[in-house]
Structure formats: structure tokens, C-alpha cells
Amino acid sequence: MNRDKTILIINPGSTSTKIGIFSAGEMKINVSVRHDDAELRKFATIWDQYDYRKDALLGFLRDHDLAMDDIDAIACRGGNVRPLPGGIYRLCPRMIADMKSGIYGGHPINVGGLVAYDLGNQYGIPVLTADPPMTDELCASARYSGIPQLTRTSSFHALNQKATARRIAAELGKRYDEVNLIVAHLGGGISVGAHQKGKIVDVNNALDGDGPFSPERAGTLPAGDLVKLCFSGDYTKAEVLKLLTGGGGLYAYLGTTNVIEIEKRITAGDGKAAEVFEAMIYQVAKEIGACAAVLEGTVDAIALTGSLVYSERLLESLKRKIAFIAPVHLNPGENEMEALADAAMRYFSQEEELSVYAA
Numbered sequence: 001m002n003r004d005k006t007i008l009i010i011n012p013g014s015t016s017t018k019i020g021i022f023s024a025g026e027m028k029i030n031v032s033v034r035h036d037d038a039e040l041r042k043f044a045t046i047w048d049q050y051d052y053r054k055d056a057l058l059g060f061l062r063d064h065d066l067a068m069d070d071i072d073a074i075a076c077r078g079g080n081v082r083p084l085p086g087g088i089y090r091l092c093p094r095m096i097a098d099m100k101s102g103i104y105g106g107h108p109i110n111v112g113g114l115v116a117y118d119l120g121n122q123y124g125i126p127v128l129t130a131d132p133p134m135t136d137e138l139c140a141s142a143r144y145s146g147i148p149q150l151t152r153t154s155s156f157h158a159l160n161q162k163a164t165a166r167r168i169a170a171e172l173g174k175r176y177d178e179v180n181l182i183v184a185h186l187g188g189g190i191s192v193g194a195h196q197k198g199k200i201v202d203v204n205n206a207l208d209g210d211g212p213f214s215p216e217r218a219g220t221l222p223a224g225d226l227v228k229l230c231f232s233g234d235y236t237k238a239e240v241l242k243l244l245t246g247g248g249g250l251y252a253y254l255g256t257t258n259v260i261e262i263e264k265r266i267t268a269g270d271g272k273a274a275e276v277f278e279a280m281i282y283q284v285a286k287e288i289g290a291c292a293a294v295l296e297g298t299v300d301a302i303a304l305t306g307s308l309v310y311s312e313r314l315l316e317s318l319k320r321k322i323a324f325i326a327p328v329h330l331n332p333g334e335n336e337m338e339a340l341a342d343a344a345m346r347y348f349s350q351e352e353e354l355s356v357y358a359a
């Protein structure tokens with residue numbers, strides 16, 4: 001193992017930018033810069049966040065007395081590229097063009113990918129990603145929507161889903177490809193995946209109006225009513241898309257994505273906040289139940305991960321609804337930073353070959 005490499009890890013989420021430094025075989029620094037709703041809402045598109053997210057990164061380096069010349073590689077979580085097998089990829093012009101096209105989704109990880117790519121070019125170092133969000137292992141049935149014009153795709157927290165699943169399998173004393181797991185990533189976006197013997201055979205498209213609603217996303221909507229809303233003349237296409245991603249979910253009902261703030265309101269007796277928060281948990285539980293059916297009832301464990309897992313209120317309610325399915329394992333926060341560092345080290349030690357991005 002090549003232990004002398006220093007890796008800069010960039011992980012922009014919808015409500016945070018996580019930045020890390022992995023060096024001499026361990027994670028030396030791992031910080032999460034939280035972004036205020038008001039701050040992020042100043043930007044009309046995710047691309048307008050380029051300078052903002054880059055400044056957060058360069059500010060982090062300055063604060064820790066680091067310079068880009070100290071860095072051997074950058075590892076980042078994204079972005080939204082065409083559906084691909086899991087693995088380690090080196091960001092390339094085709095990936096960047098696909099991120100910029102917006103065809104595969106518009107999430108700040110694209111901006112993070114571009115910031116990383118530009119810095120990589122400027123300093124002549126590789127920029128890597130691993131198990132990006134479009135990692136696609138869906139089974140044939142999962143691709144059907146109900147009309148041939150629309151195909152279900154996977155766009156989700158693939159990196160954390162896989163890393164968490166491997167960790168839970170190890171806790172069970174088994175290999176990942178020996179177990180059936182349900183993993184719920186509960187963060188700014190929510191994804192619930194059915195992992196069958198090492199493959200994520202079904203998962204909601206966490207970005208684009210599918211699955212449970214989340215702090216900032218609408219999740220699945222009543223289709224007929226959505227069509228009427230689109231044609232009502234009251235909304236532009238961009239406004240409707242914003243309702244699905246960014247302006248949906250807890251934000252739409254309560255005006256904030258900040259769950260710590262929402263919990264304070266609930267404790268202070270805010271009945272609406274309590275009802276909306278409970279509705280989100282209810283939808284997550286339903287999605288977990290659906291994954292149990294996909295796995296035909298053979299579920300070794302359910303893993304709950306993401307920052308919402310720090311909420312005792314959420315855990316108490318969610319566990320009550322799902323504990324009958326399988327033992328519930330908690331993994332609050334995420335494993336993304338370590339997973340990206342591990343991938344970069346596997347690249348340097350040539351333990352794993354780079355996957356090639358399809359033309």
C-alpha cells in the first residue's frame with residue numbers, strides 16, 4: 001500500500017460541502033461546511049455555485065495551512081454522468097461534458113466535479129471518482145415505469161450505499177456478495193436501495209421526483225396532478241423542476257431543510273412541523289417495506305445512514321415501523337469520505353484498475 005500520498009477529498013451535498021485530507025494512511029481532516037438555505041437560494045442554477053463552492057474549498061486549504069502543491073490526487077463524489085458500472089474513474093472531458101449537459105441530473109456534485117477537474121488540470125494531478133451517483137445495477141423489472149416513454153433510472157447515493165453495505169456485511173461477519181440488505185441514506189436527499197448479494201437491484205431516483213420526500217426534494221408525486229400543475233400556466237419548467245429538487249419536501253412545507261431547527265420547533269409545540277416530519281419518516285418506512293418485497297422477505301439487515309440518523313425522534317418513529325423486517329443497524333453521517341480515500345489509494349497501489357467511461 002502506497003501510504004505517502006496525500007488526497008484531497010471533495011464531497012458537495014445539497015446542504016453541505018464535506019472536505020477531507022487523507023494522508024499517511026489516515027483521514028487527517030474531515031470537515032462538513034453547512035450551507036444556509038438562504039445562501040444557496042441566491043444561486044439561480046447549480047453552476048452559479050462554482051465560485052462559492054471553490055471558495056469554500058480554497059478557504060479550507062488556507063485554514064489548514066495547505067497548498068494545492070501538497071496534494072497528489074483529488075477524489076470527488078460526482079457527478080451526474082451517464083449510467084455506468086460501479087468502480088473507480090478518472091474524470092475526463094467526456095464526463096465533464098455530460099455533467100455540464102444536465103441530461104443526467106443537476107446536483108452540486110457536478111459543480112464539485114468541475115472545480116476538482118479544473119484544479120487537477122491546473123496542478124497536473126489526477127482527479128478520481130468512485131461509485132458515482134449514476135451507478136446502475138438495476139434489475140430488469142426495476143426499470144419499468146408504466147409507460148414505454150419513461151424508463152426508471154438510478155441516480156442516488158451509490159458511494160455511501162455501497163460503502164455502508166460493505167461495512168454492515170462485515171459487522172455480520174459476511175462478504176457483501178453473501179447478504180441481502182436494505183440501505184436507507186437519509187440526508188438532504190433520500191435514497192433507499194435493495195442490495196441483493198452485492199448488487200443494488202432497485203433504488204429510488206433520489207434526485208428527480210421518485211421515492212420518499214426529503215429535506216429538499218419532493219419524491220414521488222401524484223402524476224396526474226403534477227401534469228395539471230405543469231400545464232396550469234402558473235409555473236415555468238424551471239420552477240416545476242425546482243419543486244422536485246431543491247424546493248420540495250421539508251423545505252416546501254416548513255421553509256427550511258434544517259432538521260435541527262425543525263426538531264426545535266417540534267419540541268416547542270409546532271404541530272405542523274411534527275406532522276410533516278412524521279410524514280417524511282412514514283414515506284421512508286414505506287420505501288423500506290417495498291425493498292423488503294423486492295428481496296422476497298430475505299433481508300439480513302436494514303442500515304440507516306446519512307445525517308438525519310442523528311435525529312433521535314426520527315429513529316424512534318422509523319424503527320417502530322420497520323424493525324419487524326430485519327435488525328436495524330445505524331451508521332449516522334456517511335462513509336463517503338473514507339470510501340473516496342480508499343478508492344484513491346487503491347488507484348495508487350494499482351490494486352484496482354480504473355474503469356473506462358463509455359464513449
Ligand SMILES: Nc1ncnc2c1ncn2[C@@H]1O[C@H](COP(=O)(O)OP(=O)(O)O)[C@@H](O)[C@H]1O
Pocket residue numbers: 012013014015016017186187188189215257258259260306307308309310311333334
Ligand atoms: N445532528 C443532526 N441531527 C438531525 N439532523 C441533522 C443533524 N446534522 C445534520 N442534519 C440534517 O441532515 C441533512 C443533511 O444531511 P447530509 O447527510 O449531511 O446531507 P447532504 O450531503 O445532502 O448535505 C439536513 O437536513 C440537516 O439539517
Ligand SMILES: CCCC(=O)OP(=O)(O)O
Pocket residue numbers: 012013014015105107133155156157187188189190206207
Ligand atoms: C444524485 C444523488 C446525490 C444526492 O442527492 O446527494 P445529497 O443528498 O448529498 O444532496
